[in-house]
Amino acid sequence: MRENTALATGMVSLLLLFSSMPICQAKLRLGEPKVSCIEFYLHDLLVAEKPTAVIVAEANMAKASPTLFGEVVVVDNPLTKGLVLTSKVIGKAQGLHAYSSQSELSLIEAMNFVFTDVKFNSSTLTVMGRNPVLHKVRELSIIGGSGAFRLACGYILKQTYSVDLTTQNAVVHYNVTVLHY
Template sequence: MRYLSLVLSLCVLFFLVATANGSTTKKQGKVTFLQFYMHDIVTAKHPTAVMVAKPPSRNDSFGLVMIIDDLITQGPSSSSKVLGRGQGTYMVCSLTGINLLFSFAAVLDTPEYKGTISFHGLDMLALTVREFAVTGGTGDFRSVRGYATIETQALKGLNAVLLFKVYLTY
């Protein structure tokens, strides 16, 4: 009888554990999609990307470091609605090609969103579509995670317009 009571107690315990909705259960977060354009202007009267470190006496651009304060807009034209700024750095980090390591924050200030989204990733310029990790955020984007795809929409000399499609969960 004592054995049967122990077995029944264990069965009830296992049932309760299996059906419990504890704090370790992963909850589905809020999912948000954003699309915007970032204007990286290197060669203009008022550039938004400036070289802060030159390559050490080389014939290539390996080691070049840029700091950015790029305009972020709703559409591909620089005269479209301003959503914020892209602030951070990128550097040429490849001996064999033009790969750029980006680390920057999209500082958004719109009626819909106020806060930052932090991006980090390798921009492999030979690819049509590239991908960056979303590593965090502030304000409306606190505890955000996700990724972004990047496509070059326009390229005139060293000046580029980049399309960002951002997939966020928080």
Template sequence: MAYYCSFKPSLLFLLFFIATSQARDSITTHLHFFIHENVNRPNATAITVVNSTTSNPGGFGSIGIFDDEIREGSSIDSKLIGRAQGMAPEVSLSEMAWLLLIDFVFTDGEYNGSSLMVVGRATLGGTIERSIIGGTGKFRMARGYTINTFLSGAPEGRLIDECDAYIVH
């Protein structure tokens, strides 16, 4: 016996309307900022909380946490606009690579009180792309990606990471 399935035109229109209305209500935002990490004590913003017990290169299995500054520019004196808070377990047996879980918490400006959750791989060279998997405040229901590049020439014990975030929310 053959089955016959038919959609009524009004049901198809309703499904189309729902799909397109969600796309029209989305906003795309591009943010450009710099993450400043300091490993110098006593004012370190990143520390290792679990040391690796393996002899593999790069410390496979170690876990670091961080509460880095988000600034408008690459200068240490540029305006503070938030914090990059998260953790970074080393996940590679063959190179220095981490799985970063970052919450960008904005504390000044237009996005004060909003945050972005970012997940992805990190290495110390080249350009890195990570996924934006959510957000709060003005970034509620966010999705998108970040492009990160470590800047050379940072003072000893500091890492400066240039970040471009492309956010749909």
């Protein structure tokens, strides 16, 4: 019985939230929602002269774990228009990821994409989700944004393009679909 009451309360709360969104949009004069599709590459440099990914915490068992379970990494990775690191930089991915599975190579990611390119300069997208690294294509959720991406929601499809097994440096291709105002 308690489960049904909790479910009903949750459903009513969601209904109230979603029914109030058009009122909020009107008061904020946001206009009609837009959909933007953005494509870029993220360069994760763990071993470099100037690393962009740094291990900041590690459980005692992390190095012995085949999945690195318990390791936390903070990132400040460049986002580029093209595949190579010398391509035009359009922003940074700033945040963290933690190895969160004991049975597969999987991360929990929380980061902001901070754009510096002319079109979306100073705008951000906040991304969070599970990243099962060995899957060909992974999907993360866009849970917010600022500037041009105010009230953003959407999804990201990411695919690892290359990994240097010696340095663990990686290049990841992103396709971003975002609904914003």
